[in-house]
Every structure is written in C-alpha cells, then in structure tokens.
Amino acid sequence: MLDFTYLCSKLRLKSFYKSFSLGYSLGQVPPPKFVVWDCTRRCNLDCKHCGAKKESYEKELSTSEVKEIISELANYNVEYFTVTGGEPLVRKDLLEIFAFAKSQGLKTGLATNGFFIDDKNCKDIVSVFDSVQISIDGREKTHNEIRDNPLAFQKAVGAIKLLKRNKCKQISVSSVISPINLIDFEYLADLMHEIEIDFWKVVSVMPIGKVKNCKSLYLSKEDFIKLLRLTEKYREKNKGKLRIEFGENLGYLGKYDKKVREEPFFCPVGFLACCIGVDGSVRGCPEQPDISLFQEGNVLKTSLQEIWERGFKKYRDLDFHEEAECGECKFRDDCRGGCRVMRLDKINCSVSRYDI
Numbered sequence: 102m103l104d105f106t107y108l109c110s111k112l113r114l115k116s117f118y119k120s121f122s123l124g125y126s127l128g129q130v131p132p133p134k135f136v137v138w139d140c141t142r143r144c145n146l147d148c149k150h151c152g153a154k155k156e157s158y159e160k161e162l163s164t165s166e167v168k169e170i171i172s173e174l175a176n177y178n179v180e181y182f183t184v185t186g187g188e189p190l191v192r193k194d195l196l197e198i199f200a201f202a203k204s205q206g207l208k209t210g211l212a213t214n215g216f217f218i219d220d221k222n223c224k225d226i227v228s229v230f231d232s233v234q235i236s237i238d239g240r241e242k243t244h245n246e247i248r249d250n251p252l253a254f255q256k257a258v259g260a261i262k263l264l265k266r267n268k269c270k271q272i273s274v275s276s277v278i279s280p281i282n283l284i285d286f287e288y289l290a291d292l293m294h295e296i297e298i299d300f301w302k303v304v305s306v307m308p309i310g311k312v313k314n315c316k317s318l319y320l321s322k323e324d325f326i327k328l329l330r331l332t333e334k335y336r337e338k339n340k341g342k343l344r345i346e347f348g349e350n351l352g353y354l355g356k357y358d359k360k361v362r363e364e365p366f367f368c369p370v371g372f373l374a375c376c377i378g379v380d381g382s383v384r385g386c387p388e389q390p391d392i393s394l395f396q397e398g399n400v401l402k403t404s405l406q407e408i409w410e411r412g413f414k415k416y417r418d419l420d421f422h423e424e425a426e427c428g429e430c431k432f433r434d435d436c437r438g439g440c441r442v443m444r445l446d447k448i449n450c451s452v453s454r455y456d457i
C-alpha cells in the first residue's frame with residue numbers, strides 16, 4: 102500500500118514537471134501555490150542547530166507593507182501564505198496580519214516554537230492560522246538542552262494540547278535530527294502518536310546559521326543509515342496512520358526514498374514555492390541564506406508576480422545538468438541536484454555521501 106502511494110505520487114510529479122516545462126517554454130508560469138514569509142530574525146530561544154541566525158537586518162517589513170503584499174498575493178491567486186522566523190510570535194502585529202490574510206481568502210500557516218501560545222491567545226491563533234507547526238527535538242531533557250531553556254519542552258507540548266482543544270485544523274511537528282537527539286527518535290515517534298498530530302516532519306541540520314561552524318551536528322554515515330532504518334521501521338509499524346515527511350533537504354535517497362517517504366523527493370522552489378524575507382527580498386525558501394546567490398528581487402520594488410515569472414531561472418532551466426557529478430547521474434530526474442542549501446557545503450548528494 103505504501104509503495105503504491107509512492108508510485109502514484111511519482112507519476113503525478115512526473116506529469117507536473119512535464120506540464121510546468123511545457124508552459125514555461127511558452128512563457129507561461131503559473132503563480133506560486135505557497136509563499137512563505139520569513140518575518141523576523143528575533144527569537145526567544147537559542148537552539149544549537151538554529152539555521153535562522155544567518156543574517157541581521159536593520160528593520161523588518163511594517164504591518165502596512167505586509168498587508169499590501171498580502172493583497173497582491175491574493176490578487177495573483179497564491180493559495181497559501183505561511184510564516185516562519187526566528188519566532189514569528191515575537192511580532193506583535195502577527196495576528197492582525199494573518200487575520201487580514203484570511204480576510205483576503207488565503208490559507209495560512211505558522212511555524213513556531215510554541216512558547217508564546219497560551220490559554221489567552223490560542224483561540225485567536227486557531228482562528229487566523231489553518232495550520233500550525235511546532236518544533237520538538239527530543240525527550241524533555243534533550244529538547245530543553247538543545248534550546249538552553251528549562252521550559253521549552255513543556256511549552257511546546259502544552260501548545261499542541263491547547264491547539265487541539267481549540268480545534269486547530271492541522272497540527273504538525275518538525276524535528277531536526279542530529280547526533281544529539283538520534284537516540285530519542287523512538288521516543289519522539291511514540292510521542293507524535295500519543296499527541297495525535299496530523300504529520301511529523303523529520304529533517305537534518307543544514308550548513309547555515311549556527312551549524313555553519315558546527316559540523317559535528319551532521320549525521321555520520323552510520324547514524325544516517327540508522328535514521329533511515331528507524332524511519333522505515335516506524336512507517337511499517339504505523340501503517341500510514343501518522344504521515345511522516347522525511348527531510349526534503351536530504352534530497353533523493355536512492356533505494357531508501359520509497360521506504361521512508363510517502364512522496365518522492367521534490368524541492369518546490371521555483372515551481373510551487375518561494376519565500377519573502379525579513380526586508381522584502383525574495384528567495385527560494387527560508388533556509389536559503391538571504392544572499393545574492395539566492396535573491397530574485399524585492400517585493401518593495403517589484404511585484405511578486407514579476408519576480409516569480411522572470412526569476413527562478415536556475416531551478417526551471419535545470420542548471421544542475423551542467424555540474425559534472427549531477428549531469429551524468431542516473432538519478433538526476435528523481436533528484437534534480439538535491440537541496441540547494443545543502444549544496445552550499447557540497448553535501449547535497451545523500452546517495453554518494455552516505456553510499457546508499
């Protein structure tokens with residue numbers, strides 16, 4: 102059954118690429134389905150693996166600037182407007198902004214550490230966000246040590262319970278797996294089941310932010326194979342009851358791809374998704390550093406429609422074919438060069454890196 106789901110999804114993905122390429126060759130690019138707003142670098146916690154601490158800004162987009170951008174996205178038929186950071190809930194205008202986004206007909210999502218969700222604001226959060234993703238990285242001790250905060254775990258799990266009680270439409274958990282918390286994988290899997298979330302996102306660290314200078318947080322080959330096997334075992338036991346989204350940043354996973362994923366590897370950048378940064382510059386996804394290599398324009402100067410239609414060429418023109426390793430690779434149609442962020446440290450190829 103799991104294989105069948107994967108196969109159907111692979112066929113859908115093939116036909117998506119085909120029709121996108123045809124439209125693109127005729128100068129027609131459909132609007133992005135997902136626009137993520139990377140709204141702030143500020144955060145109340147300080148995770149060891151934080152990928153967000155990669156640049157600083159003098160100022161953030163103002164409430165009125167974001168509302169103007171939202172109106173444009175709604176007119177352009179973007180479907181989802183989601184927010185991440187830093188910690189988005191440090192912005193005092195966040196609920197006002199997302200109430201506006203909902204009034205414009207957009208579907209909305211929030212990625213948060215959960216710390217600021219409480220009895221008083223949970224109802225409002227649920228009314229303006231269609232989905233909420235909370236980070237949990239291990240059992241209480243591990244999670245708190247990673248964040249250097251004794252309350253972080255309790256607050257995150259408490260937030261999920263509150264969201265459930267207030268009937269949040271979709272709740273997911275994101276876990277960043279590194280050598281620090283691999284040992285907690287089974288604990289986490291049981292916890293996800295117990296707290297009855299809608300899906301669990303499992304990713305690994307990326308060579309950005311604090312990790313740029315802390316490569317001991319990369320998984321060794323042995324640990325990585327262990328993670329794949331644990332995930333495979335859990336999926337078999339769980340029989341599809343809890344959906345796992347396994348690390349898109351890990352790219353194509355060879356023979357393991359269909360064992361650990363419901364859907365084949367797909368990087369949505371330039372095809373379905375893009376990201377608006379803290380000062381309005383547009384890049385592919387929040388994990389990509391906000392640097393010229395990834396920037397495609399700025400929404401304070403150019404409309405998102407123009408940036409989207411004219412930019413993102415390297416993703417659509419398959420520039421990875423030019424690279425020696427990927428260009429000749431037998432998996433290149435499945436992998437398309439892997440994750441662009443991992444490529445910054447030449448760790449985008451899980452197949453050769455882990456010999457899988």
Ligand code: SF4
Nearest residue numbers: 427430433436438450
């Ligand atoms: S060589 Fe390139 S295309 Fe092939 S699996 Fe590795 S990253 Fe993907």
Ligand code: SF4
Nearest residue numbers: 349368386388440441
């Ligand atoms: S560039 Fe990497 S992290 Fe960003 S969306 Fe693509 S696969 Fe994910």
